[in-house]
Amino acid sequence: MASKKDTFVLYDLKVETLEGSRPFVCSHRAGDSFLVVGENLVFPEGGSFSMYSLSALLPLLPAKQRPTDPNDWMTTDAEIACPDPNCGALFRVTRVGRRTFSHAEATAVPLQRPAAKESGGDSHP
Numbered sequence: 001m002a003s004k005k006d007t008f009v010l011y012d013l014k015v016e017t018l019e020g021s022r023p024f025v026c027s028h029r030a031g032d033s034f035l036v037v038g039e040n041l042v043f044p045e046g047g048s049f050s051m052y053s054l055s056a057l058l059p060l061l062p063a064k065q066r067p068t069d070p071n072d073w074m075t076t077d078a079e080i081a082c083p084d085p086n087c088g089a090l091f092r093v094t095r096v097g098r099r100t101f102s103h104a105e106a107t108a109v110p111l112q113r114p115a116a117k118e119s120g121g122d123s124h125p
């Protein structure tokens with residue numbers, strides 16, 4: 001059961017294919033995109049995306065979903081190159097919204113509250 005105290009926020013993301021300085025080698029089409037909403041990738045009807053490119057993007061998407069420090073490169077850097085070194089495609093990851101999730105609805109692992117700071121033997125059970 002969700003309660004307000006167990007919520008956290010993730011960004012919804014949009015990943016969009018851009019033309020780089022060289023032609024595409026793969027089957028990309030400029031403007032192709034998908035959304036990242038929670039744990040789900042949401043493709044437009046009939047949409048497709050290279051699994052090789054997706055494999056390069058996947059490790060970065062969970063980090064990009066989370067709030068990051070303004071000085072963190074993860075905050076500022078938004079374009080990822082196609083892993084084919086001969087392909088000019090770029091993939092822009094944009095934070096397009098914020099969505100609130102419940103810890104209890106996202107995992108079966110119980111929420112652990114930080115233990116009270118110990119104070120020199122004056123602890124209470």
Ligand SMILES: [Zn+2]
Pocket residue numbers: 024025026027028053082083084087088089
């Ligand atoms: Zn490519």
